Amino acid sequence: MTVTYREALRDALRDALVRDPRVFLMGEDVGRYGGCFAVSMGLYEEFGPERVRDTPLSESAFVGAGIGAALGGLRPIVEVMTVNFSLLALDQILNNAATLLHMSGGQLNVPLVIRMTTGGGRQLAAQHSHSLEGWYAHIPGLRAVAPATLEDARGMLWTALEDPDPVLLFEHGGLYNLEGELAPDAGPVDIDRAAVRRAGTDLTVITYGGMLPKVMAAAEQLAGERISAEVVDLRTLRPLDDATFVGSVTRTHRALVVDEGWRSVGMSAEIAARVTEGAFYDLDAPVERLCTTEVPLPHPKHLEDAAIPQVDDVVAAARALVQGGPGDG
Amino acid sequence: MGEFRMPSLGADMESGTLLEWRVQPGDAVHKGDIVAVVDTDKSAIEVEIFESGVIGELLVPVGDKVPVGTLLATVLPPGATLATPPAAPPAAPAPAEVPAPRAAPAEVPAPPAAAVARAAAPHASHLVSPVVRHLAERLGVDLDSVAPTGAGGRITRADVERAAPEVAAPPPAPAPAPAPAPEPSPAVAAAPAPGRPRSSPYARRLAAERGVDLADVAGSGPDGAVVAGDVTAAPSAAAPAPAPAAPAPAAPAARTGADRQASMRRAIAASMERSKREIPHYYVGLDIELGAATAWLDAANAERPVAERLLPAVLLLKAAALAARALPELNGFWVDGGFRPADHVHLGVAVSLRGGGLVAPAIHDADTLGLDELMAALRDLVGRARAGRLRSSEMADPTITVTNLGDQGVTTVYAVITPPQVAMVGFGRVAERPWAEGGMVGPRPVVTATLAADHRVTDGLRGARFLTTIDKLLHAPEDL
Numbered sequence: 001m002t003v004t005y006r007e008a009l010r011d012a013l014r015d016a017l018v019r020d021p022r023v024f025l026m027g028e029d030v031g032r033y034g035g036c037f038a039v040s041m042g043l044y045e046e047f048g049p050e051r052v053r054d055t056p057l058s059e060s061a062f063v064g065a066g067i068g069a070a071l072g073g074l075r076p077i078v079e080v081m082t083v084n085f086s087l088l089a090l091d092q093i094l095n096n097a098a099t100l101l102h103m104s105g106g107q108l109n110v111p112l113v114i115r116m117t118t119g120g121g122r123q124l125a126a127q128h129s130h131s132l133e134g135w136y137a138h139i140p141g142l143r144a145v146a147p148a149t150l151e152d153a154r155g156m157l158w159t160a161l162e163d164p165d166p167v168l169l170f171e172h173g174g175l176y177n178l179e180g181e182l183a184p185d186a187g188p189v190d191i192d193r194a195a196v197r198r199a200g201t202d203l204t205v206i207t208y209g210g211m212l213p214k215v216m217a218a219a220e221q222l223a224g225e226r227i228s229a230e231v232v233d234l235r236t237l238r239p240l241d242d243a244t245f246v247g248s249v250t251r252t253h254r255a256l257v258v259d260e261g262w263r264s265v266g267m268s269a270e271i272a273a274r275v276t277e278g279a280f281y282d283l284d285a286p287v288e289r290l291c292t293t294e295v296p297l298p299h300p301k302h303l304e305d306a307a308i309p310q311v312d313d314v315v316a317a318a319r320a321l322v323q324g325g326p327g328d329g
Numbered sequence: 330m331g332e333f334r335m336p337s338l339g340a341d342m343e344s345g346t347l348l349e350w351r352v353q354p355g356d357a358v359h360k361g362d363i364v365a366v367v368d369t370d371k372s373a374i375e376v377e378i379f380e381s382g383v384i385g386e387l388l389v390p391v392g393d394k395v396p397v398g399t400l401l402a403t404v405l406p407p408g409a410t411l412a413t414p415p416a417a418p419p420a421a422p423a424p425a426e427v428p429a430p431r432a433a434p435a436e437v438p439a440p441p442a443a444a445v446a447r448a449a450a451p452h453a454s455h456l457v458s459p460v461v462r463h464l465a466e467r468l469g470v471d472l473d474s475v476a477p478t479g480a481g482g483r484i485t486r487a488d489v490e491r492a493a494p495e496v497a498a499p500p501p502a503p504a505p506a507p508a509p510a511p512e513p514s515p516a517v518a519a520a521p522a523p524g525r526p527r528s529s530p531y532a533r534r535l536a537a538e539r540g541v542d543l544a545d546v547a548g549s550g551p552d553g554a555v556v557a558g559d560v561t562a563a564p565s566a567a568a569p570a571p572a573p574a575a576p577a578p579a580a581p582a583a584r585t586g587a588d589r590q591a592s593m594r595r596a597i598a599a600s601m602e603r604s605k606r607e608i609p610h611y612y613v614g615l616d617i618e619l620g621a622a623t624a625w626l627d628a629a630n631a632e633r634p635v636a637e638r639l640l641p642a643v644l645l646l647k648a649a650a651l652a653a654r655a656l657p658e659l660n661g662f663w664v665d666g667g668f669r670p671a672d673h674v675h676l677g678v679a680v681s682l683r684g685g686g687l688v689a690p691a692i693h694d695a696d697t698l699g700l701d702e703l704m705a706a707l708r709d710l711v712g713r714a715r716a717g718r719l720r721s722s723e724m725a726d727p728t729i730t731v732t733n734l735g736d737q738g739v740t741t742v743y744a745v746i747t748p749p750q751v752a753m754v755g756f757g758r759v760a761e762r763p764w765a766e767g768g769m770v771g772p773r774p775v776v777t778a779t780l781a782a783d784h785r786v787t788d789g790l791r792g793a794r795f796l797t798t799i800d801k802l803l804h805a806p807e808d809l
């Protein structure tokens with residue numbers, strides 16, 4: 001069955017609404033309008049305004065309401081349009097959702113799922129395009145997951161709803177139109193483990209989310225140059241499954257981190273540190289990072305493309321890593 | 330008997346320096362009396378005693394720095410008299426060793442006159458603060474000769490310093506610090522440090538495993554760094570896999586002794602670092618009674634010329650080799666995440682080298698050698714190891730190693746496994762110890778055998794069986 005990433009997400013939402021009467025979806029324009037990225041299109045008609053609720057334009061208020069509903073026994077799915085806007089609700093997410101279990105001495109779980117769009121590449125400019133999931137991956141008490149495949153888009157939501165604690169689901173905006181085969185019986189997926197999307201022997205490329213398709217394309221191109229790249233899709237940004245990517249680097253002896261986030265103090269820094277901690281004596285080259293240029297993302301396409309890592313950039317970085325220095329590439 | 334201990338004079342105090350005893354053995358003290366002065370990191374403090382009684386013995390000399398809780402003096406019950414004339418308080422160490430008090434004199438309260446009057450310390454006739462007294466000691470100034478200028482006839486710091494003019498001058502300014510080395514420019518920083526080739530961690534690990542000296546490898550990585558491919562392409566000093574137990578001694582002709590020692594130390598460091606990092610060790614130990622073995626050995630040696638006599642170590646090595654054959658899970662290598670048993674016992678023998686360092690070459694098929702052959706092999710191996718003429722095969726393939734520190738006098742050896750081996754046997758000194766058996770205690774020769782083993786491969790049960798097997802074998806020495 002050929003579906004898009006968007007449809008896979010919608011199937012997951014419908015499935016959750018059908019399965020559990022405690023589940024409801026709320027957010028800006030998720031109801032009558034069908035979601036600003038059309039993910040919830042048709043669900044309002046199907047499930048009605050009680051289960052698919054439009055909210056006022058106040059992230060802090062409706063995320064807070066979601067936390068309250070979760071505490072009250074429901075299983076809310078809250079959609080925050082983009083990760084940039086989620087900062088308006090950061091107080092609720094960090095100071096309430098992430099901390100209540102700890103501060104209540106283990107008495108209050110917050111079984112809340114927050115969906116948001118992240119990433120660039122769609123000419124939406126700086127206030128709609130940033131990759132801030134690393135900021136959330138920094139926070140103890142949260143789980144941050146990033147579906148990069150149709151299977152994960154279809155399956156991560158239900159697994160997240162099963163989690164008694166808050167889970168943030170980062171959907172890359174550039175993936176919504178990704179199309180591919182999805183088994184009709186595709187269902188919940190593991191969100192504890194990273195996935196090796198392609199096996200290889202010369203280097204490990206560690207990535208997640210919107211960068212995964214680019215990295216896979218780059219790995220294909222590298223294979224033509226007889227460079228065998230292993231691709232690890234993190235899938236869950238917190239807690240990180242270091243065993244998988246450190247294990248992979250232990251086999252390949254080289255690591256390239258491809259992260260659409262900014263380089264400084266970001267996901268890539270964390271991953272590089274963990275690779276060094278876990279596989280130092282197996283490294284045959286310094287860990288390399290390929291990240292988005294440290295600028296607010298520009299609107300013009302050529303500038304945005306230049307800022308965000310592209311397939312050719314991944315190929316060049318991998319080649320340099322394997323062949324020893326950019327000069328040799 | 331009571332105890333007077335170094336008190337904790339603040340939560341952060343770990344130790345204190347005894348500046349002064351205010352009492353002597355035999356003095357009657359009452360709770361609350363000041364008996365000593367202690368210098369802490371912050372100031373000199375007069376210390377009270379918490380019980381009444383008679384001071385017994387002063388256990389810590391003035392000037393010593395001791396941890397909180399150290400017994401400073403014993404306190405006898407009130408009314409007690411010392412059986413022997415009080416010993417003089419322990420002598421203070423040489424002045425040079427007395428740490429200078431840190432507190433400035435102005436911050437140190439002079440002891441109350443009454444306390445000083447009661448004190449039996451020297452110079453009791455002077456009113457002088459402990460710190461100043463201490464200073465006088467340090468400067469070699471006799472307080473009797475100092476004219477006091479302080480309030481109430483107190484001798485001040487200045488008085489003491491005046492009395493010792495040649496030392497009182499402010500200490501010479503420290504020699505100007507050497508000019509700081511210029512910050513290396515980035516280009517310089519990137520250059521390889523002399524004597525240590527640039528190399529990736531993986532390349533270093535491979536080199537250590539293969540006995541390749543990185544200095545001999547041409548690097549093809551950025552800025553000439555040695556990467557794994559360069560090492561695998563380089564001729565190995567040892568046979569290929571499995572990795573050698575310890576670095577092969579470098580070709581002696583090519584390098585100076587110091588070089589060799591340094592590189593050997595580095596290699597041992599790498600190997601042991603890897604061992605402790607990667608191998609989850611467990612340890613078991615067993616005291617083995619060697620009465621039968623020693624008696625047999627004595628009888629056997631009595632019939633031999635001196636040059637052909639057997640050392641007790643040979644029995645231990647043979648027993649260890651046979652036990653390794655009996656328990657193959659301890660005889661082999663951990664390679665690629667799994668255990669690979671060896672199909673023969675190449676017994677590594679740790680040999681310490683003159684001038685430091687250690688190698689553990691193998692006696693091949695030690696389990697099949699007779700005791701005489703084993704003795705000859707051991708003698709040959711130790712001789713060649715110390716002459717730097719070991720063969721690479723001997724370096725490359727021990728399957729289990731024995732370290733025998735008996736001749737160094739220790740009882741027990743807690744060994745560190747040489748990767749990729751999975752076990753290491755340690756023998757301590759064979760010594761007469763009291764040994765209980767059959768309800769009787771008697772002196773018997775006993776050795777403590779230990780086994781350090783890789784917990785990924787075996788559990789303590791298997792290790793215990795290894796040692797009990799050795800025990801059993803050593804009780805039938807004629808069969809070894």
